[in-house]
Amino acid sequence: MTLKAAMGQFTTGVTVVTTNFEGQDWGMTCNSFNTVSLEPAMVLWSIRKEASSHKAFTQSGSYLVNVLQADQKDTAMRFASGTQSERFANQACERSEQNNLKLTNTVAWFECRLAQVVTAGDHDILIGEVTRYGVKEGQGLVYANRQFGVLAPFKP
Numbered sequence: 001m002t003l004k005a006a007m008g009q010f011t012t013g014v015t016v017v018t019t020n021f022e023g024q025d026w027g028m029t030c031n032s033f034n035t036v037s038l039e040p041a042m043v044l045w046s047i048r049k050e051a052s053s054h055k056a057f058t059q060s061g062s063y064l065v066n067v068l069q070a071d072q073k074d075t076a077m078r079f080a081s082g083t084q085s086e087r088f089a090n091q092a093c094e095r096s097e098q099n100n101l102k103l104t105n106t107v108a109w110f111e112c113r114l115a116q117v118v119t120a121g122d123h124d125i126l127i128g129e130v131t132r133y134g135v136k137e138g139q140g141l142v143y144a145n146r147q148f149g150v151l152a153p154f155k156p
């Protein structure tokens with residue numbers, strides 16, 4: 001069994017993180033997002049050092065984490081490959097206060113000021129202080145073993 005296979009057994013939610021750097025919009029699918037602190041409100045995610053969007057996310061100063069809804073598998077796939085303009089083409093979204101793109105129909109979003117970058121092997125961990133957030137009722141998209149799904153809660 002490979003390390004990737006073992007890590008894939010850990011079920012996560014799915015997000016698309018966006019930023020605007022030097023006038024261009026950037027977005028990528030990310031499942032390493034996690035919450036860290038309530039007071040102050042802080043979250044983290046990690047980005048591959050070789051990602052073409054690495055410079056944008058580490059230098060723009062802010063980013064917005066879009067937590068995808070159960071029916072947004074196609075969005076998750078689209079933001080994991082192709083050019084940035086292909087990713088945002090026909091994507092319904094609005095601009096946030098910090099000029100980042102907020103996708104519509106997500107179950108939650110967090111806009112963050114980049115507070116700290118921690119280098120860890122082939123990734124950098126981006127720690128952000130949440131400056132604004134929003135939430136909506138609905139089911140989130142989940143991911144495990146390279147497959148998307150929805151949570152089937154146990155009945156009480």
Ligand SMILES: Cc1cc2nc3c(=O)[nH]c(=O)nc-3n(C[C@H](O)[C@H](O)[C@H](O)COP(=O)(O)O)c2cc1C
Pocket residue numbers: 014027028029030031032033045046047048050051052053054076077079080081143
């Ligand atoms: C479900 C899923 C989760 C992902 N999570 C991450 C992540 O947490 N960090 C990361 O660097 N890449 C992650 N990726 C891969 C990136 O989305 C992909 O490599 C990136 O969009 C490539 O584009 P870029 O190199 O142009 O930035 C994930 C991909 C998928 C499908």
